[in-house]
Amino acid sequence: MSAKSEVKKILKGEFTYKTLPMSAMILSPPTSPEYKTGIWRVKKPVIDDSKCIRCLLCWVYCPDIAIMRLEDDHVKIDYDYCKGCGICVSVCPVKAIKMEEG
């Protein structure tokens, strides 16, 4: 069973005690990505790529694995999961990230 289907069935209530995995095990982890924590956000960080020096500190410190490290070590925020904590804004040594509404 794929992670996606394992989660979808539970959310829809499409399960019986016989179809659930034994003793609440999760058989195809990780399944947490099925829940998009981006909906928690009140404000969102926006990266000014032109200022980014590719130090990767924001990628290291993001608690939610919501900053993607690209091939050339530039970074991109994954707004599906970003909770808007603002740590990236705080640790960026060149202030390339700013918090905006949304």
Place this chain on the structure above:
Amino acid sequence: MSELKYFKTVKEIPREDRFAKGHRLCAGCGAAIAMKLAMKAVRGPTVVVNATGCVEVATTCYPYSAWAVPYVHVAFENTAAVASGVIEANRILNKKRGQKLYDVIAIAGDGGTFDIGLQALSGALERGHNLLYICYDNEAYMNTGIQRSGATPLGAATTTSPAGTVIPGKPQRKKDLIGIAVAHRIPYAATASIAYPIDYMNKIRKALEIEGPKVIHVLTPCVPGWRYSPSDTIKLARLAVETRYFPVYEVENGRVKITIKVDRPKPVEEFLKLQRRFAHLLKPENAHILETLKKSLEENWERLVKLEESGVII
């Protein structure tokens, strides 16, 4: 396993995540950072054994799991005991039937380590299992709503040690976990801070390479518990070290080495003033408590410096 590389810069940190996005830890959670980085520091097949607590509840609520490695949760106080069983089973099954050996990392909060979990940890350390035990310390029983623990520092306000007019904050000092660990004569114990990720991750790698029980005590600021703005997590984790509030050192075969040197410490008030759990301590009527706290931090630092200089085996 191939020749293990220690990180020199953040660029060398592996891209692969074994701790997945979508977990439900708070925005700005220090423990989340500690878990993510720990899972990037592993050296091969790894199994995580975890105590009930913030990490467990927020990362493994059925049907969601943030762990790409085998993960075992049983109860609150027995992480080290469960891990002992897993390690010995793996070892004996490897011997009897060729099961592949894996690293076992036990992860528990300060609640599940300093207090209720201390017995199980002590037993596991004494028995000498090949176990890496990581305690993520947010300095209170955070998952149940910010109650004081044996890791809560002197004077801190929690829901069971509130900043009252008669008793302003926790009257007792924080336990010395590394001291307790080292008293079991284990080969390696260390503190770490998530604001020094290279130091933290290299300590994990170093520990995994050592045979026997190892303990890493990592400070993980907590947004609702310490009461600060979520973007300050790393700032606080750094100030904790820079003020000597949380010394970062290691004890290898009884020999102390301070790995993050703090020659010119910042005043601890700079760390305290950012957190509402210490707001009452900065008031004049509680100055004596603040002094006691500062004195104890100074004494602790001096102790570590002297131990390092003298090279005495503890």
Place this chain on the structure above:
Amino acid sequence: MTQVKRLAFMGDEAVAYAVKQCNVDVIAAYPITPQTIIVERLSEYVANGELDAAFVPVESEHSAISACVGGSLAGARVYTSTCSQGLALMHEILHAASSMRAPIGMTIVNRSLNAPLNIHCEHSDVMNARDTGWVHLFANNVQQAYDLTFISFKVAEDPRVLLPVSVNIDAFVLSHSVEPITPITDEDAAKYLPPRECEYPINPDRPITYGTMALPDTYMEFKMQFKEALDRVSEVFEEAVKEYEKISGRRYWYYDSYEIEDADALIIVLGSTYGTLKTAAKKLRAEGLKVGVMGLTMFRPLPEKELVKVLRNMKAVVVMDRAYSYGGLGGPLYTDIIGVLYRNGIRIPAKNVIYGLGGRDFKLDEAEAILRMAEKGVKEGGFETHVDWWGVKR
């Protein structure tokens, strides 16, 4: 079936010998009187290379059972033993072990619970663990203590069950009494219990998250699965004892019985007192009293169907309990039996005798008195009181 020597063993020694022959992988050991001989013998077997297992001398019983859960999830055949305070200390994890479907073999050397502190035989320790979803088997002599150990692993590790199983032996009466036993050969043991095959072992090549938190939307379904595992125990148990009979020549069932076929009065008991009652019953049968004795081998899951088959032919039943449900209706076995009687429409008088608490000896003449009382209950169509605390100085 090959001819083997007879061995003289204390109950504890016989259990340790069986555990060795079961080729367990991990032993979590914490001593408590009178189980100590088990863990001591096992540590000797391991230290001398007679048993290839990880002997883990844990620092408490709570850690013992926790290590067993970890080891079981890792795919190992795991064993521990305890009783009394130790079993009580394990309590929280007993629920986790069974609900996480971790097969574990455990010998409980039934001893009373503090307070007062008492190291002698009583069944309160396992009764306190009655509802934990463990399979609870009772031995009534040393041979059974030995045999049931094999059967317990066979049942526990079956993929239809996957539950921890306890074998209960009376403190001192069985644990420290030397009786002759006929062991099975190492070869037969190895055939009966091949190395454990685990369907969901901890395996980095196939990661699984074990022990998640279930919210109200799914929790009851997980418990229903768990309940049904216990419902499947009887099927697996019957296969296990049939196979064991082939190699040992000894037949096990949900109970042992003596002269129940035409009995009017039945005495039901758990543990070694069965032997005493059987001897008393022999004498009374010779006098013409139609008494029968049942020693229950499986206590949990309660073999209701089998009990009904026997009880519906009785005119009165006396249930002997070596434990008490304080604040309740009587002893735990008694409350089970009157429940069975009621919901199966068997309207016979039932009497509860609370005996032997704190290890108080229960002698042959007392057993005879109980049997006569049972017979009297048949004649009079009832008993004077529901529950008797036998032999208390008033």
